[in-house]
Amino acid sequence: MVFRKLPGVSASGMGLRLSQKFVFLLFLSGLVTLCFGALFFLPDSVRLKRIFLSKTETQPVTVGSGSENDAREHLKRPKNQGGMTPARGETSTKLKSLSRKPPVSYEATEERLAGGKAQEDLTLPRSKTESASAKATSSDHGANSDTFSYNKFKGCLLKPPLGRDNGKPSDPKTNERREKVKEMMKFAWDNYKRYAWGKNELRPLTRNGHIGNMFGGLRGASIIDSLDTLYIMGLMEEYNDAKEWVQTSLDLNSNGEASLFEVNIRYVGGLLSAYYLTGEELYKSKVMELGEKLLPAFNTPTGIPRGVINLGSGTSWSWGWASAGSSILAEFGTLHLEFVHLSELSGNPIYTEKVMNIRKLLSKIEKPHGLYPNFLSPVSGNWVQHHVSIGGLGDSFYEYLIKSYLMSDKTDGNAKTMYYGALEAIEANLVQKSPGGLTYMAEWRGGILDHKMGHLACFSGGMIGIGADDGAPEKRQHYMDLAAEITHTCHESYTRSATKLGPEAFRFDGGGEATATRLSDRYYILRPEVIESYMYMWRLTHDPKYREWGWEAVEALEQHCRVESGFSGIRDVYTMTASHDNMQQSFFLSETLKYLYLLFSDDDLLPLEDWVFNTEAHPLPIIRKSCLQDEATQDKTVSE
């Protein structure tokens, strides 16, 4: 074919002059460079990077091999489940660390107040970033649905979960009190539904919803936290609304930055207990999907997870306020119960392996005076500071040791040894008696005592009570006495206030006892810990004073926290002129009202022989391995 030269058109093919072509090519290559460069330098380009980089590339420079925790762990399946092939590139370890700007948190103060045990200040920059590595790719979220039979599980329970008559007490006065608590739950729920449906929490004064930044874009925390409470109270219309919301609107494909601890205790715990109580497959598949999203948080050199995880990318960070990029004892130590159940339900051991690895590290590491400090480096596996507390930052770690032992049907001897070892060290170093005769747990700062006890630490009365039977037999009474004394002290912190509600922290120095001396410690945000201890102590002793103390709390909540459209925390328990904080915490529905309801119910509602409560009061069944593996138990069901 012959090309004729047309007038005014260049000799080159596209009809462009050479110089024009050159400019065009220059522009094109500039554009390509710009786009490609952006993948590497824009702060939020993690997702795109994963297209180009291997999935483990953004690990910080570390020590240790991390081999136990590398990306492939996420894809492991038990034998005979179709095997697994690691995705290409997962073993590549281009070590690189990314620094990120501090998250600006306009609601940080409220979050700090709400988070409690593990949250002290979310406003400071997070210190490290770490990318997710592999994610399991199977559509069944790692579950081998053949391995778990709900009917078999029911057959292994010693008693029906809801008791003979849903725990209805025969004594009319107690029943009336129980009905009152149920009415409070309905009131709290109805207002949440009316003004904040689908949001995380209700703001009862402004009558709107609160989302916050603890759950990484997940919604409906109050719904998930309420499922089991509504169910055990027999509020079935409300329960069905909640279930329908989970079915139609619980979107786990969020791309936000979440507290691993909070998502675990509220969402994973809430969905697990909803499944075990109802047998609805919906909850199981949701919790499996969510559990899988949490796994990348463990991709650190030691396998100790960082505190914050992006649920979409799997990238994780330490809280900026936690010194030297450390992880928090109460956060990484409060995963065990839920993760063991994730393995139970999925048949995938990966979840149990992750938490057993944490356990292994903690049992080996040297402990100052036998104590567990609150901060640990996920890189070196060493303690970062020697601050010890049975309250915020430490608390639920101890709780999960004894509960792991109980939940394992008393087979997890390592958890038992660690729990009693820790308790001995706490008694030797932290437990104090005030001049006025009150027993309390001080905080320990490198050997120096701070004579303060947080409201959060008041869960320990119940914890020591439920563990009393399993230590050395000669110590049983000693532990029961200690549990009763701590619970008594916490009750004193309530009775010594004008409102009869307890402050966030109370002190035993500066002239007072069991009272807050600092203005900043005077608030009450509907927390459950004191009532939680009343409930356990009632079950363990049947001393009527615990029900009376619970009723005092009901009256105080009604008088000072009930507002026109829900329940609200108050800013100062020492003044009768109420100043409300405009927040109905989701743990009020999950814990405070549930523990009150159980306190006024018969012991056969969620009997302690079969159930342990996670730290958000979600009941999880004791795992009876021998029964579950016994062929004869197949599909035997407990009649209710």
Ligand code: DMJ
């Ligand atoms: C709850 O979310 C849990 O009990 C957690 O362990 C601590 N903080 C709150 C309640 O105060």
